[in-house]
Amino acid sequence: MKSKKGEWTLGALAVCLGCLVLFPLFYGLMGAFKSPAEFVAWPPTVLPRSFGYLKNFETVFTQLPMLRYFWNTLVVSVFSTVIKLAIALLAAYAFVYFDFAGKKALFFLLLGTMMLPPDTLTITNYQTVSHLGLLDTYLGIGIVSFVGASQMFMLRQHFLSSPKPIREAAQMDGCGDVRFIAFILTPMSMPLLLTLFLQAFVIQWNAYLWPLLVTNTNEMRTVQIGITMLTTLEGTNYETVLAGAAVALIPAVLLFLFLRKAITRTMSGGAIVG
């Protein structure tokens, strides 16, 4: 950057573009505070007259069991992400610390799961989950996301770069595999595990199509499905829909604002895995 002036022009331009990118979110949030009369008034505005009108948010929580939806989504997102990481960690451990027949083939078999887009598999997976009697259960919603090939790959890279003698020393002290994983490897990989957890959590929190397919009863829906139901429910309108969208957004956005560095840390790694 040559001059102070050039630097500030660049900064101002970037912030303006940033506002442009975020405008739809701002518009949605502001619209959620409007009354029905205000919403249909011409000309349309972005800002509400005041922030005192909270009836839309009230409607979101009274027309739908929204708290229940939040609970469902939280339970599914936490347990499926934890299982996904645990499974990936075990697999990465096997690939790094053992030599065995078929290692290369199995490694590529697992990485190959990334080549098959999950959307093309939904119909047949639905049949499987239905046969297993898992429709309308938390396990049914989470089970298709247990395989995390990219997580496995990143954990493997991490273990490979960690000091080699640790495991030998632990083994000499009589520390078995399970204890080594639980008390040495996992704590040692905490920062990476946290990053991978946050990324996978947000993706699961935002999932739409699969939870829509495998839940039939009203109580088992997730937040993302709940808010789209607002468009067809009686007694709801545009402003209620916006309030619903805002409510569903808030957890993931807050998480991102506070933990952006942690959430985005391994992004470039993903590009290298391909």
Add this chain to the structure above:
Amino acid sequence: MSRTIAPRRRFSVKPYLFLLPMLVFAVGFVYYPFLKTCLQSVSTVNFRGEITGFAGFDNFAYLFSRREFSIALENTVKLMAINVPITVVITLGLAWLCSRPHPLHSVYETMFSLPMVVSMASISLIFKVLLNPSVGWLNYALGLDIGWYEDRHTAMSGILLLTIWMGIGFNFLLFLSAFRSLPPDMLGSAALDGAGKFRTLIRIQLPLISPTVLYVVCTNMIQAMMTNGPILILTQGGPSRSTTTLIYLMYTSGYASSNYSLAAAVSMAAFALTLLFSLLLFGMEKRKVHYQ
């Protein structure tokens, strides 16, 4: 894969036990459904999803003869052809703008990457209102008179606006970290040689980050190919099929009408297209992409 920290030992069942959970789910929920889809696409299947006989290529012949399919294929390819280049140009531009250190960098980096955590359902609903011809703000602000999702000529443009927005966050971050990983002294020496900023970008930076560009193009093509959620929420494939994509067609024929063999045939077609485009890109990679 020969990299390992363990010395070679005699046969042990242990590593297989550690791999078992991941293998079970990879086979059960990725490879098994894939093979079943392949099989169903060449079979007759009843409404319970059970295979009742061999159909050869009948399902495909039936599928290809339907107008719905050619419309869906055309829409999907159109979506890909417009979405991917625009996404790449926008996110590459934003990342280039942010690649230099700046006192405000964490502010605008947060702004550009935030869309990656916004759920598809939320942003679709917001666009539904923002682009609404009677109460939405966009038409009013830009002085337009466009029906967007309610008009078959403009519904796809509305979907494109939305999907391009959704792709900003993640791709921006990928390009940003690619720019940041370039050695700074090289750019300095380019500047000393009198190369302008754009010249440096085109002649030096872009060739160096071409692996990331290829990755972004590839993943976005697959993602565009799989576009379904916004269509389910906003247009249900309409008006008059103008936004029916392949995956939406698969969803409606498989889930809504229980025609599993047809759904399997559509998903095989989508899969084959994805594979074709990836192979084409990787063929290009061999000749064009520069690895450091």
